[in-house]
Amino acid sequence: xxxxxxxxxxxxxxxxxxxxxxxxxxxxxxxxxxxxxxxxxxxxxxxxxxxxxxxxxxxxxxxxxxxxxxxxxxxxxxxxxxxxxxxxxxxxxxxxxxxxxxxxxxxxxxxxxxxxxxxxxxxxxxxxxxxxxxxxxxxxxxxxxxxxxxxxxxxxxxxxxxxxxxxxxxxxxxxxxxxxxxxxxxxxxxxxxxxxxxxxxxxxxxxxxxxxxxxxxxxxxxxxxxxxxxxxxxxxxxxxxxxxxxxxxxxxxxxxxxxxxxxxxxxxxxxxxxxxxxxxxxxxxxxxxxxxxxxxxxxxxxxxxxxxxxxxxxxxxxxxxxxxxxxxxxxxxxxxxxxxxxxxxx
Amino acid sequence: xxxxxxxxxxxxxxxxxxxxxxxxxxxxxxxxxxxxxxxxxxxxxxxxxxxxxxxxxxxxxxxxxxxxxxxxxxxxxxxxxxxxxxxxxxxxxxxxxxxxxxxxxxxxxxxxxxxxxxxxxxxxxxxxxxxxxxxxxxxxxxxxxxxxxxxxxxxxxxxxxxxxxxxxxxxxxxxxxxxxxxxxxxxxxxxxxxxxxx
Numbered sequence: 001x002x003x004x005x006x007x008x009x010x011x012x013x014x015x016x017x018x019x020x021x022x023x024x025x026x027x028x029x030x031x032x033x034x035x036x037x038x039x040x041x042x043x044x045x046x047x048x049x050x051x052x053x054x055x056x057x058x059x060x061x062x063x064x065x066x067x068x069x070x071x072x073x074x075x076x077x078x079x080x081x082x083x084x085x086x087x088x089x090x091x092x093x094x095x096x097x098x099x100x101x102x103x104x105x106x107x108x109x110x111x112x113x114x115x116x117x118x119x120x121x122x123x124x125x126x127x128x129x130x131x132x133x134x135x136x137x138x139x140x141x142x143x144x145x146x147x148x149x150x151x152x153x154x155x156x157x158x159x160x161x162x163x164x165x166x167x168x169x170x171x172x173x174x175x176x177x178x179x180x181x182x183x184x185x186x187x188x189x190x191x192x193x194x195x196x197x198x199x200x201x202x203x204x205x206x207x208x209x210x211x212x213x214x215x216x217x218x219x220x221x222x223x224x225x226x227x228x229x230x231x232x233x234x235x236x237x238x239x240x241x242x243x244x245x246x247x248x249x250x251x252x253x254x255x256x257x258x259x260x261x262x263x264x265x266x267x268x269x270x271x272x273x274x275x276x277x278x279x280x281x282x283x284x285x286x287x288x289x290x291x292x293x294x295x296x297x298x299x300x301x302x303x304x305x306x307x308x309x310x311x312x313x314x315x316x317x318x319x320x321x322x323x324x325x326x327x328x329x330x331x332x333x334x335x336x337x338x339x340x341x342x343x344x345x346x
Numbered sequence: 347x348x349x350x351x352x353x354x355x356x357x358x359x360x361x362x363x364x365x366x367x368x369x370x371x372x373x374x375x376x377x378x379x380x381x382x383x384x385x386x387x388x389x390x391x392x393x394x395x396x397x398x399x400x401x402x403x404x405x406x407x408x409x410x411x412x413x414x415x416x417x418x419x420x421x422x423x424x425x426x427x428x429x430x431x432x433x434x435x436x437x438x439x440x441x442x443x444x445x446x447x448x449x450x451x452x453x454x455x456x457x458x459x460x461x462x463x464x465x466x467x468x469x470x471x472x473x474x475x476x477x478x479x480x481x482x483x484x485x486x487x488x489x490x491x492x493x494x495x496x497x498x499x500x501x502x503x504x505x506x507x508x509x510x511x512x513x514x515x516x517x518x519x520x521x522x523x524x525x526x527x528x529x530x531x532x533x534x535x536x537x538x539x540x541x542x543x544x
Binding site: 239 | 352487488490518524530
């Protein structure tokens with residue numbers, strides 16, 4: 001049985017919702033009642049059935065709507081997708097990876113047929129059926145990275161590895177948590193992370209870089225990251241901050257449950273075979289507070305995490321303006337009882 | 347110099363004579379004095395293989411200091427933009443082993459480095475020394491326009507008019523600091539403007 005894709009929006013009337021199954025499988029990012037940065041990287045292996053890790057490249061009920069939102073962002077601002085000239089081969093690597101993974105996991109929706117370099121890609125949810133020559137950019141309507149990432153959920157950064165560092169040299173970034181590909185493209189790992197507070201001093205990035213530069217083909221890794229977003233808006237880019245920033249001033253005790261969303265990024269890291277680059281998909285999951293607190297354990301734990309978050313992190317994540325309102329709302333759902341260890345609901 | 351900074355913010359050093367036969371200097375205003383200081387430490391025939399591109403700026407000082415070094419080539423530019431075609435040609439025709447020295451304002455160093463990067467020169471091989479004004483070249487993250495010579499915090503984008511926080515986050519590719527709307531969440535909040543990058 002295939003996925004039933006929702007008709008919904010991530011802007012204007014914000015009709016995005018999670019179905020009950022998607023609420024249960026939400027990748028809640030806190031394994032304990034507090035949060036601080038850590039190098040929380042683990043092997044990206046298949047997880048339990050019914051979880052977002054059931055397949056290594058996850059396609060869900062929001063797929064079609066997310067791809068429509070991406071097309072709108074790109075029409076407005078083509079600089080969200082850029083690839084430096086030496087990154088085309090890595091783009092082909094990524095196209096292969098995403099076609100293979102999506103066709104393998106969701107054969108009812110995607111089909112990849114290969115005859116040497118002559119490939120045929122069928123994407124039924126988006127109504128695409130294209131034949132092309134692998135490695136020949138003139139046979140696709142876009143460059144290989146742009147072509148496949150217009151058909152894959154999540155942002156994608158392709159990192160070139162040289163001089164013992166990783167360089168942000170290509171990407172499709174339309175659902176970012178407030179960072180600009182256009183500004184950061186061409187930077188190395190430390191430079192593009194420069195604005196992150198506290199983590200440099202803790203040596204997080206030195207250790208993370210060491211780990212990432214050693215990733216081997218066929219052995220991807222992953223980590224979770226999180227922030228919060230007002231309204232289920234995918235495009236929270238700095239480019240449009242002056243348009244979505246005012247949303248943060250609209251949170252009231254009455255609308256917290258509907259407006260405030262936990263935004264979780266499932267980041268994975270894959271070595272690409274021909275280019276030796278690393279691709280870094282950033283898959284974004286949104287859930288509104290009303291949906292999240294249907295799991296009492298998550299409600300209690302989120303209350304404690306947000307309440308006790310260090311001030312620098314709250315500022316960096318942009319929570320300052322509505323944090324007190326949110327904590328007050330969540331506190332009513334926290335009876336002080338213990339939470340079980342681990343991420344999952346009780 | 348800013349006391350507390352972040353990793354993407356460029357770090358500048360002190361010019362020193364490098365081994366080699368060909369030396370290209372690009373400087374503006376007080377940057378000339380960094381070249382003069384280097385000359386005091388350089389071997390006798392050093393400037394016989396040197397090309398100096400100098401943009402004196404408004405005060406029109408220091409050109410004589412550089413001419414006195416008797417470089418093989420000396421060019422006086424009215425602005426960085428007017429010097430750029432010459433710089434690009436020089437970089438394109440450069441022999442392997444050309445040494446590059448940049449001195450003066452951050453805007454000058456950044457834009458000259460941008461041209462050098464486009465010519466395939468590794469940024470770590472370039473000598474830089476900051477002298478003079480702390481004025482910043484800023485890119486508005488919203489409209490992408492560049493505002494030159496920003497001295498205040500916050501600063502108004504000269505293209506779209508938004509009031510921007512001038513961050514320390516810096517892009518070598520764009521040769522610019524990032525400006526992000528400072529009152530995006532509530533446009534009625536107008537923080538005081540201070541002159542901090544003089």
